[in-house]
Amino acid sequence: MDLRHLRYFVAVAEERHFGRAAERLHMAQPPLSQAVRRLEAELGVELLHRTTRRVELTEAGRAYLERARAILDQVDQAAELARRVAAGAVGHLAIGCVGSVTYSLLPTLSRQLSAALPGVDFSFRGEMPAPEQAEALRTGAIDVALLRPSAADPSLVAHLLRRDRLVVALPTDHPLAGRRRVRAVDLADTDLIVHAADGRSVMHDVVLRVLRDAGVEPRIRHRVGETSTLVTLVAGGLGAAVVPEPVTALPLPGVVYRPLVQPATTVDLAVAHRADRSEPHLMRTVEVIRQLLAPAAKVRGAR
Structure with a gap:
């Protein structure tokens, strides 16, 4: 008919x-x-x-x-x-976020995505380490990742969003807490709390590399999986931690943050998706995220 x-x-x-x-x-x-x-x-x-x-x-x-x-x-x-x-106006997407993004960007990001793509159903998974996100992208457990990139992976496409400065999270009664800034060598005799090892966190390797390049052999007291747990242990006086500057969006009583200098190191933040996926709503979401965040050349926290 x-x-x-x-x-x-x-x-x-x-x-x-x-x-x-x-x-x-x-x-x-x-x-x-x-x-x-x-x-x-x-x-x-x-x-x-x-x-x-x-x-x-x-x-x-x-x-x-x-x-x-x-x-x-x-x-x-x-x-x-x-x-x-x-047109990419409808669909469902799961977005993974590393810890620092969970605290500093997720509230704004969820509102911006809902406003720009009201027909897309978004879900978010916070506190996901970068290696876990990469595996979740490959298996389809998440569709988009906000992560700290490590080694190049041909199965994934990653777009650099910005570079975040590293800061030191200190207990308020720590001897270094009274300083305006902290050098890597100042942490030589300090108990440290770091992210999980064995390839489970990009930040673990970044922090150890920064300290060892400064001639400091890290005195690690605790390894943890989640950034919120890491900062909570700092607040409890169990040690200091080197974290990306956006973690300062997670204020806790008993913690102060000081810029890390000498070296003034940055860590990349990227948005990633599987290389074999190009659905319109996914690509529009990636573009909204790229437009929301600062240009890749900007160093967050730089003066």
């Missing part, structure tokens, strides 16, 4: 006149009459009573009109949905 014939019939049924229906449809009257006749022949029922002045619906016509309208509405809705999907 040609959907045009349904539209023609609905127009005639609503106008109760072939001439007015033809004008509404921007077509001549004879082909409109022929199309409705063909529809009736195909159905094997009379839908319209025709007179020289007016058109009336038969009982079958009234019943058919109700269903025809519903069918056309569904067709129009399907077309609109297809257009929205093609």
Whole structure:
């Protein structure tokens, strides 16, 4: 059945006149009459009573009109949905975030994404270490990752968002807490709390490299999986920690943050997705994230 014939019939049924229906449809009257006749022949029922002045619906016509309208509405809705999907306006995406992003960016990010893409259903997983996010991308457990990139992975595409300075989180009663800034060598005799080792955290390797490059052999007291736990242990006086500057968005009583200098090191933040995925709503989400954050050349916290 040609959907045009349904539209023609609905127009005639609503106008109760072939001439007015033809004008509404921007077509001549004879082909409109022929199309409705063909529809009736195909159905094997009379839908319209025709007179020289007016058109009336038969009982079958009234019943058919109700269903025809519903069918056309569904067709129009399907077309609109297809257009929205093609434009990246609908879908579902799971976004993973490293700890520092969870505290500093997630509230703003969730609002911005909801405003820019109201038809996309977003879910978020916070406190995900970068290696865990990379594996979750590969398996499809998450669709987009905000992570600290490590070694290049050809299965993933990563876009650098910015570079965050490193700071030192200290207990408020620590001897270094009274300084305006802290050097890496100042941490030589300090108990440290670091992220998990064995490839489970990019920050673990970054921090150890920074300290060892400064000639400091880290005195590690605790290794933890989550950044919030790390800062909580600092607040408890169990040691100091080197963290990305956005972690300062997680204020806890008993903790102060001081810039790390000599060296003034940064750590990258990137948005990543699987290389074999290019759905419109995913790509639009990545673009919104890139526009939201500072340009890659900007160093967060730099003076």
